[in-house]
Amino acid sequence: MAKDAIKPVILWFRRDLRLDDNQALNAAHLSGRPIIPLYINEPASAGTGPLGAAQAWWLHHSLEALDRSLHERQGRLVLASGEALEVLRAVIKKSGAKAVFWNRRYDPSGISVDTHIKQELEKQAIEARSFGGQLLHEPSRLMTGSGTPYRVYTPFWRALEGAGEAEPPLEAPAKLRLASQRPASETLKSWKLLPTKPDWAKDFTDLWTPGEQGARERLSAFVEEELKGYKENRDYPAKPATSMLSPHLALGEISPARIWDATRGLSNRVPAADIVHFRKEIAWREFSYHLLFHFPRLASENWNDRFDGFQWRYDDGDFEAWRRGMTGYPIVDAGMRQLWRHGWMHNRVRMIVASFLIKDLMIDWRDGEAWFRDTLVDADPANNAASWQWVAGSGADASPFFRIFNPMLQGETFDPDGDYVRAHVPELQRLGAKYIHRPFEAPKSALDEAGIILGQTYPKPIVDHASARDRALAAYKATKDAA
Numbered sequence: 270m271a272k273d274a275i276k277p278v279i280l281w282f283r284r285d286l287r288l289d290d291n292q293a294l295n296a297a298h299l300s301g302r303p304i305i306p307l308y309i310n311e312p313a314s315a316g317t318g319p320l321g322a323a324q325a326w327w328l329h330h331s332l333e334a335l336d337r338s339l340h341e342r343q344g345r346l347v348l349a350s351g352e353a354l355e356v357l358r359a360v361i362k363k364s365g366a367k368a369v370f371w372n373r374r375y376d377p378s379g380i381s382v383d384t385h386i387k388q389e390l391e392k393q394a395i396e397a398r399s400f401g402g403q404l405l406h407e408p409s410r411l412m413t414g415s416g417t418p419y420r421v422y423t424p425f426w427r428a429l430e431g432a433g434e435a436e437p438p439l440e441a442p443a444k445l446r447l448a449s450q451r452p453a454s455e456t457l458k459s460w461k462l463l464p465t466k467p468d469w470a471k472d473f474t475d476l477w478t479p480g481e482q483g484a485r486e487r488l489s490a491f492v493e494e495e496l497k498g499y500k501e502n503r504d505y506p507a508k509p510a511t512s513m514l515s516p517h518l519a520l521g522e523i524s525p526a527r528i529w530d531a532t533r534g535l536s537n538r539v540p541a542a543d544i545v546h547f548r549k550e551i552a553w554r555e556f557s558y559h560l561l562f563h564f565p566r567l568a569s570e571n572w573n574d575r576f577d578g579f580q581w582r583y584d585d586g587d588f589e590a591w592r593r594g595m596t597g598y599p600i601v602d603a604g605m606r607q608l609w610r611h612g613w614m615h616n617r618v619r620m621i622v623a624s625f626l627i628k629d630l631m632i633d634w635r636d637g638e639a640w641f642r643d644t645l646v647d648a649d650p651a652n653n654a655a656s657w658q659w660v661a662g663s664g665a666d667a668s669p670f671f672r673i674f675n676p677m678l679q680g681e682t683f684d685p686d687g688d689y690v691r692a693h694v695p696e697l698q699r700l701g702a703k704y705i706h707r708p709f710e711a712p713k714s715a716l717d718e719a720g721i722i723l724g725q726t727y728p729k730p731i732v733d734h735a736s737a738r739d740r741a742l743a744a745y746k747a748t749k750d751a752a
């Protein structure tokens with residue numbers, strides 16, 4: 270046996286915190302070499318970390334769960350912080366490892382860090398191998414007939430459908446040969462990923478079970494209970510109708526191939542329309558990554574540079590009212606408070622609050638994207654940027670800027686009884702459905718009966734929607750005319 274065949278291989282975990290359907294892990298396992306499972310807390314300067322505060326909470330619990338799974342297989346996760354290359358070199362030196370395996374990431378900073386690491390390790394004669402599996406298909410696999418990246422979702426979806434079924438997911442190896450000599454590990458506690466005073470994440474635990482097992486249980490529950498009716502119900506935020514798999518996907522506790530696979534063979538109990546619609550949402554995630562990979566500027570610059578001349582407003586008071594859910598528009602406030610309370614927001618409401626920030630308040634989409642990045646447990650470099658740009662109108666295949674959501678009508682259409690608002694805005698708890706989305710139009714008697722004093726117990730609208738709409742359209746016209 271060649272000498273290097275028994276030298277350990279480092280399995281570098283990143284946003285792929287699972288043993289199931291993990292191609293890098295599988296390859297390390299098949300190599301027969303002892304494995305050193307490693308997670309690196311990369312510095313902010315690398316652009317790949319640290320995570321936003323809500324996702325840091327998730328990461329803490331997810332790493333604990335991963336460590337437990339490894340422990341069941343007689344191993345432990347090694348934790349180290351610092352520049353990834355330096356950390357890898359130090360672990361290689363201590364362990365004598367001759368190979369590093371990882372699953373690919375597709376955000377611009379991740380790609381640049383990984384490319385550099387690969388080159389440097391190869392110079393040291395260390396085998397550096399990367400694998401797919403974070404997406405159904407590598408972003409370069411699906412291309413238009415003329416070999417260019419897709420810019421429009423529908424043809425992308427058709428290409429994805431036409432590409433055939435993704436490879437079936439790989440089962441987690443039942444046994445792992447983990448390196449017996451574990452390099453020194455930092456403690457998770459020392460990373461201080463959890464909030465302390467105040468503990469703003471205290472309600473997260475009611476809702477979420479971070480970790481691979483939690484992800485698999487959520488997937489099964491969704492397929493059993495909610496997938497049927499998904500197409501019709503998914504837009505109603507008061508209904509438990511969507512999978513809520515996004516935070517699990519964001520940290521790679523479950524693979525899209527595993528999710529895809531779970532939607533096979535259900536046609537005798539779930540209408541095909543529901544399955545297709547759900548798959549189309551997974552395909553939106555693929556499309557966001559396709560865009561980010563081929564157009565890395567999507568992360569921070571207007572994809573459509575015509576928007577570079579747009580005159581954004583910078584109003585700290587308005588931005589703060591939006592962040593705190595105190596705009597006076599109940600559906601917007603409910604969404605922003607759901608975000609704060611649970612680190613998650615329903616997709617329909619994300620579109621409404623984003624439209625409100627960008628169009629009613631004319632605050633730069635990048636400010637909204639940054640707030641979401643810090644507060645969402647599912648913050649995702651591709652989905653977040655692509656979705657914000659989609660709402661702003663500056664993105665690929667985006668909703669046109671002039672499509673400005675009316676927060677009252679959106680509320681009345683998608684939360685007709687006001688249950689979603691009542692669940693997150695207790696001040697409006699006793700207000701009936703007629704005025705729940707427009708308390709500022711309610712007669713005094715209705716407000717009195719519900720115990721509401723506008724401007725005191727619940728804010729008056731910070732802007733008048735109709736005038737704000739006109740202001741936004743005028744700014745958009747000026748941008749267009751100047752282009």
Ligand SMILES: Cc1cc2nc3c(=O)[nH]c(=O)nc-3n(C[C@H](O)[C@H](O)[C@H](O)COP(=O)(O)OP(=O)(O)OC[C@H]3O[C@@H](n4cnc5c(N)ncnc54)[C@H](O)[C@@H]3O)c2cc1C
Binds near residue numbers: 519551614656660
């Ligand atoms: C302004 C804005 C910001 C967003 N930021 C993020 C983000 O940071 N992270 C994130 O994962 N999603 C983001 N989304 C997309 C979407 O809102 C969430 O993926 C979805 O709400 C997650 O809930 P779910 O898992 O129950 O979705 P489901 O309806 O069950 O969908 C299943 C999966 O498909 C993917 N998906 C669903 N809708 C979309 C979409 N519109 N675009 C891309 N992928 C989608 C997600 O991975 C999701 O988990 C954002 C949307 C908007 C409008």
